[in-house]
Amino acid sequence: MPQADNGAGLSQSLERGLAILSAFTPERPALGISELARMLALTRSTTHRYVATLATLGYLQQDDSTRRYRLGPRVLDLGFSTLGSLELREIAAPHLRRLTDSTGHTSNLAIRDDTDVILIDRVRGRQGRYHHLEFSLHVGSRLPSYCSATGKALLAFMPRPELDRLLDRIDFVQRGPRTLTDRAALLAELENVRRTGVAVNDEELDSALRSIAAPVRSRSGEVVAAVNVAIPWSPVGMDELVSEYGPALRATARQIAAGVI
Amino acid sequence: MPQADNGAGLSQSLERGLAILSAFTPERPALGISELARMLALTRSTTHRYVATLATLGYLQQDDSTRRYRLGPRVLDLGFSTLGSLELREIAAPHLRRLTDSTGHTSNLAIRDDTDVILIDRVRGRQGRYHHLEFSLHVGSRLPSYCSATGKALLAFMPRPELDRLLDRIDFVQRGPRTLTDRAALLAELENVRRTGVAVNDEELDSALRSIAAPVRSRSGEVVAAVNVAIPWSPVGMDELVSEYGPALRATARQIAAGVI
DNA sequence: TACGGCGTTCTAATATTCGGAACATGCCAC
């Protein structure tokens, strides 16, 4: 059966094997061969061969009783060698901690991956309030950039043509009471970010969730990351919070940038 | 060129592709095609095809200036969906936090992967002392089980034949001033663990590093994880520390076990 | 200018992978 060409000379087996690994999520932590085969439109025998390979390498584990498979510990190694490879993270760590110590609030370091941001470091503040979403965030979490402070800080300084192509791919979904749900509103907001050097998230991702972020620049001036502090809800206006936390954030971002080789 | 059979019907391409991903470490975060090809004894063209596949899928990123490759953000997703899939981690989280709050010390939840333990959750205590190794540990870290408290807690209750096979694979390296450097000493120590229900690490992994751990059992009675607290060095004797922290650890382990479905 | 190394592309040959068929097992309804 001649198969459609994948495009350029890509490895079908590798692609399929990784698709199998990606099929496991916290919501579906255990999957059987037939289940996987249906999901990926493969035959059971082919699926079994990939799964057997992944299992012998330690990337999957078979449950003795149900005969289904789940992710194995080897997969963790992959993820954490990624984190360890990010020198930015090491440079930023002490500055993040200082930011949290001085403000009392949770701070994060985030990078952009296409239309998302990914938290690559996180220092939890005193767990005063208990915001469900905030609490569930952890290193490795993905958030849409259009409705997060770090995301806006990362988008604001992109070259315009690249930004336009990226915005085309964004699906503006209302996630909080004040989410910016169209491109024009986001663009206007990004203009504010460029003017003030600080990005805010005022209940755009979830209600009662606010945050302020600043971009981190590399030696060459490119924005490579963003730092933020999450601010528990209070009746204080956003402008006031920006005056209160903005300087510390900009300072932290500057200090991190100074350490980047 | 007929190639040696890998064993059973395993997927060569998948195996090689994953070997490429594994070749990236925090020490060697960026690798070129030729470099990878030499490491894995492959031709450059074959290596390139795998790398191109991994790059288009987002698992690798190419550095524009050096043309070398580094791990991409997609790899993080894999690792963290593993963590998210561990329901044990979610169950244990609040109990770990309580343990750290009440003792003031860093606590960990660990599972075993063959001869290693892997930290799957970690709550940092007040950073009073600054122990270099302790500080560098994080979720995802691997430690040898023979010289860690969690490791001994996890080994102690293994069925004897399985334990014997595992011990054969252990290389007893002196890592701290009191490392148990032979099998007999470790076996004797595991007997203590079974008797007291608590495992200790008294400068066996590194100097000035002590820790106490307790095993966590599943519904069926099997030991599936271990909790520990790291204890900053003090002139107090280990026995005294066990009396001080042992009950809280056993209680925490019991509470976690009670939550396991 | 010649050289060696690099990442990359192309291609013919074939080893590796594919998928249908068949087996053993466990589960459920009847």
Next chain:
DNA sequence: GTGGCATGTTCCGAATATTAGAACGCCGTA
């Protein structure tokens, strides 16, 4: 019980996806 259905697993011939060599363009250095 018993038949049916779904599962994980194994086998094997067919052929596709993969392989490795050669060649390209590029970049440094000698």
